[in-house]
Amino acid sequence: EDKVVQSPLSLVVHEGDTVTLNCSYEVTNFRSLLWYKQEKKAPTFLFMLTSSGIEKKSGRLSSILDKKELSSILNITATQTGDSAIYLCAGGGAGSYQLTFGKGTKLSVIP
Amino acid sequence: SAVISQKPSRDICQRGTSLTIQCQVDSQVTMMFWYRQQPGQSLTLIATANQGSEATYESGFVIDKFPISRPNLTFSTLTVSNMSPEDSSIYLCSVLSGRASEQFFGPGTRLTVL
Numbered sequence: 680e681d682k683v684v685q686s687p688l689s690l691v692v693h694e695g696d697t698v699t700l701n702c703s704y705e706v707t708n709f710r711s712l713l714w715y716k717q718e719k720k721a722p723t724f725l726f727m728l729t730s731s732g733i734e735k736k737s738g739r740l741s742s743i744l745d746k747k748e749l750s751s752i753l754n755i756t757a758t759q760t761g762d763s764a765i766y767l768c769a770g771g772g773a774g775s776y777q778l779t780f781g782k783g784t785k786l787s788v789i790p
Numbered sequence: 791s792a793v794i795s796q797k798p799s800r801d802i803c804q805r806g807t808s809l810t811i812q813c814q815v816d817s818q819v820t821m822m823f824w825y826r827q828q829p830g831q832s833l834t835l836i837a838t839a840n841q842g843s844e845a846t847y848e849s850g851f852v853i854d855k856f857p858i859s860r861p862n863l864t865f866s867t868l869t870v871s872n873m874s875p876e877d878s879s880i881y882l883c884s885v886l887s888g889r890a891s892e893q894f895f896g897p898g899t900r901l902t903v904l
Contacts, residue, residue, distance in 0.1 A: 720897060721897045722833070727892050777838075778833075
């Protein structure tokens with residue numbers, strides 16, 4: 680059975696800090712890893728990673744995949760209170776569009 | 791990315807009743823999915839909504855409890871039947887984008903069953 684594990688489960692930081700969120704996966708015929716930000720109900724797509732070692736970047740957020748270690752990290756620099764959310768990681772396998780989600784990391788950014 | 795809407799955004803229902811959730815996409819998409827997120831849990835795939843044929847259900851989910859329709863490439867419904875408090879969840883539809891298999895989610899329906 681496919682499995683995605685995220686750590687830490689929750690994190691409290693001050694504005695301006697840099698955070699690193701971790702995701703490890705065991706996905707049959709792994710094809711892609713996706714990161715989402717969930718603030719209320721709907722997860723908002725952040726990144727999809729398919730190639731190892733290639734960083735994807737969007738503003739203060741960046742992510743990289745390590746296929747050898749079966750893991751990915753999501754970095755957020757200069758955090759703001761608006762970054763407070765649950766960050767979800769999901770793994771997808773080849774031949775199927777089903778995603779296996781981790782339980783998420785709840786990030787709280789305090790002023 | 792596709793613009794996805796869901797109705798209702800939230801509802802409070804009585805035990806034993808059924809609720810139908812609608813998902814509308816602003817463009818034709820080949821793949822649509824229904825997920826459930828129970829309180830404090832992550833997302834779990836319920837089924838893949840197939841256009842013109844029966845939905846494909848994941849382990850632990852059955853058609854009698856979660857009937858799904860997909861009459862065309864822009865619309866799907868999920869019904870939660872004979873509800874119990876354990877069905878209280880956020881229900882989300884999602885679609886694949888036209889490229890790279892990125893999956894986008896609708897705004898969700900928060901269901902509370904009393």
